[in-house]
Amino acid sequence: MKTFTLFFLLLITLTLSAQTATIKGIVKNTDKKPIEGVSISYLNNGTTSNKNGEYQLNVPANFEVSILFSHISYKSLQKKINIPKNKTFRFSPTLSIKIEEISEVIVEDYTKDAEGIIKINTADISKIPGANQGVENILMTLPGVNNNNELSTQYNVRGGNFDENLVYVNGIEVYRPFLVRAGQQEGLSFVNGNMVQNVKFSAGGFQAKYGDKLSSVLDITYRVPQNYGVTLNTSLLGGSLTLEGISPSKKLSALIGIRYRNNSLFINSKDIQTNTNPNFTDVQAYLTYVINPKLKIDFLGNYSLNNYNYTPKTRRTKFGTIAEPLELIVYYNGQEKDKFKTSFGALKAGYSVNDNLNLSLTSSTYHTIEDEYYDILASYNIGEVNNDFASENFGEVEFSEGIGSQLNHARNSIDALIINTEFKANFKKNNHQIDFGIKYQNEDIRDQIKEWEIIDSVGFSVRPPDETVNNQPYEPFSGNLTPYKSIDTKNNVKIDRLVWFVQYSKNKNWNNHKIWYNIGLRSHNWNVNGEGLNTSNQIIYSLRGQFAIKPDWEKDMLFRFSGGMYNQPPFYKDLRDFNGNINTTVATQKSLQVVVGNDYSFNIWNRPFKLVSEVYYKNLSNVNTYTVDNVKIRYRANNNAEAYATGVDLRLNGEFVPGTESWVSIGFLKTEENYNNQGYIARPTDQRFKFGMLFQDYVPNIPNIKMYLNLVFNSGLPGGSPSYTNSFDYQNRLNAYKRADIGISYVFADNNNQHKTRWLKNVKEFALGFEIFNMFDVQNSITNTWVRDVYSKRFYGIPNYMTPRVLNIKMDLKF
Missing domain, CATH: 2.60.40.1120 (Carboxypeptidase-like, regulatory domain)
Structure with missing residues (x-):
């Protein structure tokens, strides 16, 4: 074929x-x-x-x-x-x-590079193939950005975890759901790619104005419509409709996006046979009203409803080696029903006092109600597979090594309300710039966790790993029957935060060399209280700086130095330990970071290219250690560890093919932690090597046929060990993550190819094509299912495979 x-x-x-x-x-x-x-x-x-x-x-x-x-x-x-x-x-x-006068343009572009900000072409967002198409899909191709779960929009950066990334839309911080434990439950990213005007990303060393997280910043700006338009995207995975327009008076503009997605195509292609209908819907609106030339008001609203209904039937997974092949056969009873409902609204007033001073006041509310209910009984059989090619029973299970069952139950729910108000001021004069901001935020979290797991092996109940060791079936055990895992808690937590920052920036010339520098200070004060909890109040300060120089050399080069104090005060998830208990005294995680970078712009084949190189080092203290299961993070809720992360990131981008932008990324990382002075071991995000490539091409004689190739290779992560085990005892790594997605489309109309006759005369863009996800059908796994056989005293780690090769057909249409 x-x-x-x-x-x-x-x-x-x-x-x-x-x-x-x-x-x-x-x-x-x-x-x-x-x-x-x-x-x-x-x-x-x-x-x-x-x-x-x-x-x-x-x-x-x-x-x-x-x-x-x-x-x-x-x-x-x-x-x-x-x-x-x-x-x-x-x-x-x-x-x-x-x-023409171009000095201002030069200063703007130079400053952007000096800040270490990567700007992503928004035209590529809907074109780059990936199981989760969008801004995050492109981020996965950048150096230092990793995720081994293609059904998740979450990502970790330079050794951090999913909770260490800041995400802003029009200057407003957005949040992710709390209870999601698997990528296939996530659905849609908050960011609607069809509404985006600018995408800026920093993998570290960012300015003080951006907030208190340890790893990265994704800064999204939605566009303000200048005319009427309709954009329609459809595929076998769902579709989206984007409407935009502006009033005759030019004062009111509206941008509305509606999206629907169904992941059945991916989930039903896995080695587990299911009846499932995971559907995700959201509606977003961005409205702008210009009261007068100095004052305008913006509104950003979002409502999303994610339903994940999952009824597994059977599972057959082959594992082991060629010499000793094994197969896990599971029969299921029960189902899982999850619902994640989120609403978000923000109102922003911007006032331009004069050409130098701009003020803004923003108030936003985020509300999420999440329910996770499941009762699933799994009866399993582990058998030896016939590996004799000459046998009539080749590939069939001939001998059972382990038989047992597992019952999982949960009734988890969370109701979180986050309200904040923020004032910002920006002053520019000549080459000087001062930014100031102050924000108050209140978080009200009501959480109930009730879940347990019972494991039975050949008629014997498997007890928690931290309880008294028993020698079943060789010796009788008279203790009480207890579940392998059991959590039953209710938490009502309130957190108040007062945050402010001030920073100063300047660009100047020094002996024909261009220099830009920035220095900023942040303060974060928070108070934690709740029913039956001790009140805790803490405050931290962060000092950060950046310096860049563009030498007056024949070669176009820029050097950057940035770093300082990057702190992460605890959010609700950081306060909750493995058993669901709240520790209000969890302190901020602290990090001293240094980033040294170089941008080298040059021409090859008379076409522009750019090589971006960065070396970084992070020294972390007060570390709150955690485990990662698929995309669910569980914290120890203490600060009993120290850690570090160091590495090199390289990215070469340019016109490998005339008129298109492609890039190749390479990253080397090492991150380790020392918990309770037991010695340094790899952190859960210790992804030593990363290779990513985004390549665009077209057929020379038929330029309307476009091709987009997305390649990712990540070395194996530490993990796959049984839940609640001592990570110092299990330091095995999962297999490397390898994935290639390709998309081919025919462009009937776009900005360079407009038609004046027939029905296409009113069409601005029209493309029809197909995508092949995981085109080499690589079996990637992100976790292991651990099955225990009491009789043989053996644990079996069965890989949970991600999505196989899947074909998708899509259409993009814009009027």
Whole structure:
């Protein structure tokens, strides 16, 4: 099948390559002198003029195309042509010198690079293939950003965990659900990719204005509509509808997004046979009203409802080795019903006092109600598989090594309300900038955890690992029957926070070298109280700074130095230990960080490229250790550890193919922790090596056929050990995570290809294509299911495989 597909695409390419024509000539200026380095392009295909101003370009025959001649020092020129098949059209344009003031643009771009911010092209958000398409899908291809669960939008950065990342939408911090324990339960990310205007990301060393987390910042800006438009995206996984418009008075603009997703295509393709209907829906609205040129009001609202109904039937998983193959066969009874309902609203008033001073006041409310109910009985059998190729029973289970059952029960619910008000001021004058902000936040969390697990092996109850050792079945055990795991708690916790920051930035010239620096101070005071809890009040300060220099060298290089104190005061999840009990005295986790970076911009094949290199080191104290099970994090709720993280991140991006941006990322990381002075061991996020590639291409003679390739390789994580075991006793690693997703589409219309006739004349963008997720069908696992056989005293770790190869068909349409 693969050979036939490749042959078919090659045949089409060769057939259409003959249906071309040629345009060539000499590009000159008004003085009749040839111009070197002029870009001559149509759609995503193009060439450049040589030192004599000569160029030659193949174009589709018998088809009207628009050729663009552009150069940084000259005014652009556009020429529409329609050339017969196998003919050559000579065209020698004259370009006029372009005179314009660009100093402000240079300062803006330089400052952005100096801050160590990665800016992501928003046009790629809906095009890059991935099981969870969106902004986070692109982040996974960046160095230092990892996640081995393609059904999750969560990510860890440079040795941190999922809870250590800041996410802002239009300057408002957003939160994730509390009870989600598996990626397949998550559904939709808060960020709606069709509403995004700007995406900025920092993997460390960020400014004081960004907040109190240890790892990263994702800063999203939604766009303000300038005209009417409708965007429709549909696929086998669901769809989205985005409406935008502006009032006749130009004062009120509205951007509304509706999304629906169903993960059945992925879940029903796994080795567990189920009846499941996981569906996720959300509605977002961004409204802007301009009262007068100085005052405007913004509203951002979101409502999401995630239903996860799961009824497993059977499971058959082969594991072991070629010499000793085993198979786990499980029969299930029961079901799981989860519901995650979230509402969010924020009102922001922005006032421009003058050209130098801007003020804003924002008030937001986040409310989530989450229910997790399940009763699932699993009866399992572990058997030896016949590995004799000559046998009629090859691949069948011949001998059972372990028989048992497992019963899981939960009635968990959480009701969380977070309200805050924030004032910010921004003052700019000449090359100076001062930012100030103060925020008050109240968190009201009402949580109930009632879950237990009973394990039976060949008729003997398996007791908790920390209880008295028994020698069943060789010796009788007279103790009470207790579940393997049992939690029954109710918590009502309230947290008040007062946060402020102030920072100063400046850019200047020093002996023709460009310099930018920033220094900032943050303060975070919080108070924890609740029913039956001791009140705790704490305060911390964070001092941070950044420095960048762009030398006046022939080579375009920029050097960055950043770091300081990065603290993370405890959120509700950090206060809750393995047994669901609240420890109000949990202190802030502290980190001293240093990041040294270099940006090197250069040209290869007369096309722009950029190499970004960063070396970082984090020294962490007061560490609140945790375990990770799929995407659920459980904290010890103490500060009895110290840790460190160090590594190197490299990213090369540029036009590997003319007119497109692709990149390759490589990351090396080592992070370890020392709990209670027992010695350093790998942290749960110790992902030593990461390789990511995002590659875009098109068929040269049919540029409307686009291809997007997303490759990720992550070395194995520590983990897969039984729950509640001593991590110092289990330091095995899971297998490496390998994944390749590809998307191919045909673009009928876009900004460079507009139609004036037929039904496409009213269409701004229209593309139809398909995606293959995990196209090499690699069996990746993120956790192990541990099954115990009391009789043989053996534990079996059966891998829980992620999604296999899946085909998806999609359509993108914009009016």
